[in-house]
Amino acid sequence: MxxxxxxxxxxxxxxxxxxxxxxxxxGWAALGNGIDVxxxxxxxxxxxxxxxxxxxxxxxxxxxxxxxxSMMGIDTGNLGIxxxxxxxxxxxxxxxxxxxxxxxxxxxxxxREYLQMLSDAGAKMYACKMSVDMFDLKQSDFIDGVxxxxxxxxxxxxxxxxxxxxx
Amino acid sequence: MSNKVIAxxxxxxxxxxxxxxxxxxxxxxxxxxxxxEGIGELTENHWKVIDFCRSSAENGKSPTLRTITNGTGLxxxxxxxxxPKGPAKKVARIAGLGKPEGCV
Numbered sequence: 001m002x003x004x005x006x007x008x009x010x011x012x013x014x015x016x017x018x019x020x021x022x023x024x025x026x027g028w029a030a031l032g033n034g035i036d037v038x039x040x041x042x043x044x045x046x047x048x049x050x051x052x053x054x055x056x057x058x059x060x061x062x063x064x065x066x067x068x069x070s071m072m073g074i075d076t077g078n079l080g081i082x083x084x085x086x087x088x089x090x091x092x093x094x095x096x097x098x099x100x101x102x103x104x105x106x107x108x109x110x111x112r113e114y115l116q117m118l119s120d121a122g123a124k125m126y127a128c129k130m131s132v133d134m135f136d137l138k139q140s141d142f143i144d145g146v147x148x149x150x151x152x153x154x155x156x157x158x159x160x161x162x163x164x165x166x167x
Numbered sequence: 168m169s170n171k172v173i174a175x176x177x178x179x180x181x182x183x184x185x186x187x188x189x190x191x192x193x194x195x196x197x198x199x200x201x202x203x204e205g206i207g208e209l210t211e212n213h214w215k216v217i218d219f220c221r222s223s224a225e226n227g228k229s230p231t232l233r234t235i236t237n238g239t240g241l242x243x244x245x246x247x248x249x250x251p252k253g254p255a256k257k258v259a260r261i262a263g264l265g266k267p268e269g270c271v
Contacts, residue, residue: 025270025271028232028270028271029255029270031247031253032232032253032254032255032256032267033253033255033256034252034253034256034257035253106271107233107269107271108271109233109271116243117233117243120242120243120244120247121243121244121247122247
């Protein structure tokens with residue numbers, strides 16, 4: 001088969017809810033198609049695998065130029081959610097609920113469950129050593145499925161020949 | 168679009184080798200295609216997946232992996248063990264269906 005040894009590696013560097021999904025969706029598709037998957041979590045991306053953070057990822061309307069009022073069910077075309085409104089307490093929680101609801105309706109699992117699926121399907125997952133040191137974390141702070149804490153050099157070794165996607 | 172003879176039957180397949188007419192599928196075809204995909208013997212659980220896909224296929228497309236695990240009660244690990252290295256495409260091929268259209 002032509003994709004027998006194809007290998008895709010994702011570097012997840014963001015902890016926002018909307019930025020958590022790309023690697024999950026593409027990684028799952030890759031595994032379903034017989035492609036090996038490695039995911040490296042660095043800096044804010046480690047929020048995706050931290051036990052204390054994974055169920056609380058958020059999306060903030062402030063400075064998000066793509067977030068329009070129409071997403072809140074108000075049909076105003078290209079009118080954005082004004083930044084001044086975005087700073088009102090509760091707006092981030094509101095936007096987060098909106099996105100989580102949408103995902104649920106589409107049958108997309110929450111991040112924790114998605115990571116479990118990827119792990120069960122054979123994806124390898126690693127946390128970045130430098131970020132781990134910076135945030136004073138340890139292996140036990142991470143969800144099951146995270147194989148180990150590795151250096152940037154280790155990551156280079158384990159992704160020899162892989163296609164790398166930075167998110 | 169072309170024809171391919173599988174298990175002694177001529178069936179319509181697309182350029183990627185997926186069957187385009189689910190009605191042409193037989194259980195003998197499943198056994199034959201499974202062998203091509205490296206699965207020597209179809210066990211009870213294999214058939215559980217195949218039968219579920221056949222019964223829940225929409226427009227001749229195989230359901231997504233998550234739909235299969237939810238629908239059959241098998242785990243993700245089970246599914247990847249039954250159909251190693253790419254269950255999404257393998258299941259679709261063996262069940263005589265098109266590639267799944269959903270992402271999850």
